Amino acid sequence: MKKKLVALFMGSALILGACGGGGDTAKEPANNNAAAPAADNAAAEGLFAQSCASCHGQNLEGGVGPDLTQVGGRLDAAGIENIIVNGQLAMPAGLLQGDDAKAVSDWLATHK
Ligand code: HEC
Numbered sequence: 605m606k607k608k609l610v611a612l613f614m615g616s617a618l619i620l621g622a623c624g625g626g627g628d629t630a631k632e633p634a635n636n637n638a639a640a641p642a643a644d645n646a647a648a649e650g651l652f653a654q655s656c657a658s659c660h661g662q663n664l665e666g667g668v669g670p671d672l673t674q675v676g677g678r679l680d681a682a683g684i685e686n687i688i689v690n691g692q693l694a695m696p697a698g699l700l701q702g703d704d705a706k707a708v709s710d711w712l713a714t715h716k
Pocket of ligand 1: 652655656657658659660668669670672675678679684687688692693694695696699700708712
């Protein structure tokens with residue numbers, strides 16, 4: 605009986621998590637279209653680690669791509685989003701889209 609309850613709970617947690625978008629956001633079910641900054645930061649860092657860190661470094665220190673630790677001083681969120689969506693020279697376009705691209709841009713723009 606207890607096992608069934610646990611299974612039920614985990615099942616609904618998975619379903620809720622599936623709406624979150626990124627794999628790392630499973631614990632923040634309401635992350636879909638909300639603008640909750642704290643949750644977005646965590647989500648953005650996870651997305652960056654997955655899609656960007658291979659070229660820009662885990663700590664934004666740069667690598668194949670430029671250092672992004674102060675990118676917010678050069679570009680605003682819209683400018684960063686534009687680069688993510690459309691690419692720029694050696695950086696491929698479309699690594700992230702929609703809300704994901706926006707969350708990461710907003711987060712990067714705070715690095716000045
Ligand atoms: C395949 C490697 C690669 C990946 C993956 C990559 N980038 Fe880049 N990125 C680059 C390169 C190379 C440049 C420099 C392009 C140029 O010469 O203008 C760049 C430039 C940028 C710039 C402009 C920096 C500046 O100071 O002008 C931003 C912002 C940026 N990337 C963000 C991201 C984000 C966010 C992601 C993840 C969604 C990402 N990049 C993934 C290679 C990459």
